[in-house]
Amino acid sequence: MKTASSPPLSSALSESRSRVRVVLVETSHPGNIGGAARAMKNMGLANLYLVSPHRYPSDRARWRAAGADDVLDEAVVVDSLEAAVAGCGLVVGTSARDRRIPWPLLNPRECGERVVQETSHHDVALVFGREDRGLTNEELQRCTYHVHIPANPDYSSLNLAAAVQVLCYEVRMAALAGENGELPALTGWDVPPARAEDLELYFQHLEQALVDIGFHDRDNPRQTMARLRRLYGRIRLDRMELSILRGVLTAMQNIAHRNRQLKDRVE
Ligand code: SAH
Numbered sequence: 001m002k003t004a005s006s007p008p009l010s011s012a013l014s015e016s017r018s019r020v021r022v023v024l025v026e027t028s029h030p031g032n033i034g035g036a037a038r039a040m041k042n043m044g045l046a047n048l049y050l051v052s053p054h055r056y057p058s059d060r061a062r063w064r065a066a067g068a069d070d071v072l073d074e075a076v077v078v079d080s081l082e083a084a085v086a087g088c089g090l091v092v093g094t095s096a097r098d099r100r101i102p103w104p105l106l107n108p109r110e111c112g113e114r115v116v117q118e119t120s121h122h123d124v125a126l127v128f129g130r131e132d133r134g135l136t137n138e139e140l141q142r143c144t145y146h147v148h149i150p151a152n153p154d155y156s157s158l159n160l161a162a163a164v165q166v167l168c169y170e171v172r173m174a175a176l177a178g179e180n181g182e183l184p185a186l187t188g189w190d191v192p193p194a195r196a197e198d199l200e201l202y203f204q205h206l207e208q209a210l211v212d213i214g215f216h217d218r219d220n221p222r223q224t225m226a227r228l229r230r231l232y233g234r235i236r237l238d239r240m241e242l243s244i245l246r247g248v249l250t251a252m253q254n255i256a257h258r259n260r261q262l263k264d265r266v267e
C-alpha cells in the first residue's frame with residue numbers, strides 16, 4: 001500500500017535486505033537450511049529465522065550454504081512462529097496445496113511486489129513450512145496472505161530451498177523494479193497498513209469481546225475466528241481503522257460488563 005508518507009522506493013534493495021525475514025518452521029533436513037541460506041544470499045537477502053529446527057547447527061547446512069555462511073551465522077533460532085514474526089507488519093505464509101479454508105492469495109510476483117512495497121513501512125516475514133507437511137492450518141491463519149507457486153498441479157510441492165529461491169527471486173525482481181522507479185504503486189492511501197502484530201492483538205481482543213457478549217463459545221469455537229480472520233484479511237485494514245475497531249470492542253465490552261452488573265443486582 002503506497003501512502004502519502006511513503007519514502008521513495010529508491011532504497012528498495014537495501015530495505016528488502018534489512019526488512020525481509022525468511023522464516024523456516026521446524027525444518028527436518030539441515031541441508032535445506034543451508035540451501036535456503038544460499039538462495040537468500042544470491043537474491044540479496046540476509047535475515048533467516050529458524051523455528052525449532054530438528055538438527056541445527058550442522059555441517060550439512062554449512063556445506064549446502066556454499067559460502068552463505070554469514071547468513072547461517074546470523075540466523076536467529078526461536079521456538080515459536082510467534083517469536084519469529086514478532087515486530088513484523090506483514091506475514092506471508094507459503095503453501096504447496098489448497099487448504100480447507102481458502103485465504104487471500106497472492107501469486108509469487110504479487111507477493112514480491114507487496115513485500116517490497118510494505119518494507120517502506122515495516123518488517124515483513126515470508127514463512128515456509130515443514131518438508132513433510134508444510135504449515136499447520138493454525139500457522140497459516142496467522143498469515144495476512146498466502147502465496148502458492150503455481151507448479152504442476154499433479155506435482156506441486158517444491159523442495160523447501162527451491163521454494164525459498166523462487167520467492168526470494170521475486171522479492172529481488174520487485175526491489176530492482178523499485179530502484180528503477182518501475183514498481184507499480186498500490187492504490188493511494190493516507191494511513192499505513194496495520195501491523196500483523198497489532199492485528200494479532202486485535203483478534204485476541206475480538207475473541208474475548210465475542211465471548212463477553214455471549215456470541216462466541218471457546219469450548220465450541222467451530223470456524224468462527226478463522227472466518228473472521230479471513231474476513232479482515234481480505235481488506236487489509238489500516239492502522240487508524242484498526243484502532244477504531246479496538247475502540248468499538250472496548251465499548252461493547254463495557255456495555256456487556258454493565259449489563260452483567262445490573263443483572264447481578266436484580267438477582
Ligand atoms: N507435503 C507438504 C509440502 C511441504 S513442501 C504439504 O503438502 O504442504 C515444504 C515447504 O516448501 C512448504 O511448506 C512451503 O513453504 C514450500 N513450498 C513447496 N512447494 C510450494 C509451492 N508450490 N508454493 C508455495 N510454497 C511451496
